[in-house]
Amino acid sequence: MLEIIIKKIEMNYLNMNDKEIKPVINELNVLLADYSIYYQKLRSFHWNVLGKNFFELHNKFEELYTDARLKIDEVAERILTLRYHPVSSLQEYLQMSSLEEVSPFIKDTEMVGEILNDHKKLLQQMKTALDKADSAGDEGTVDMLGAYIGELEKASWMLDAFNKNTSDQLKISDTISNS
Ligand SMILES: [Fe+2]
Secondary structure, X not given: OHHHHHHHHHEOOOOOEHHXXXXXXXXXXXXXXXXXXXXXXXXXXXXXXXXXXXXXXXXXXXXXXXXXXHHHHHHHHHHHHOOOOOOOOHHHHHHXXXXXXXXXXXXXXXXXXXXXXXXXXXXXXXXXXXHHHHHOOOHHHHHHHHHHHHHHHHHHXXXXXXXXXXXXXXXXXXXXXXX
């Protein structure tokens, strides 16, 4: 009986266990910090890119930061939906995130490489948060992050293709090479 009462107290207004939700919040806040550093880096690259790929990359960086801006808001609002305050200061973002600020005075292909590297870190953090959400039975967060992962992987493919040479080749599956 006592166990049932304690369990009831631990449940939040969405009928989720608040103790289990806390690790999800921690990871979502790190993701929010990662996305915020990534967003500002893209703005910097959008402004400072030079060279013959200017038009293409200037637009691509804008497309990516516009998408990041939406996701920053969605992640913060997911944290609020779970009834916690999202971290919102730039100082804390810099402390919490594994992403690092870089000089804007780098070559265009280095900018693309930098963004690809940030995608790797963002994907890793999304998977960490998704695992915690899965353990907590937080399907709303699982769904949101699952969609983010697919979208970011697709954006990574395009940036990776941009940084390849026309003579480069991808892997060929066994099924195709044996037939
Ligand atoms: Fe602009």
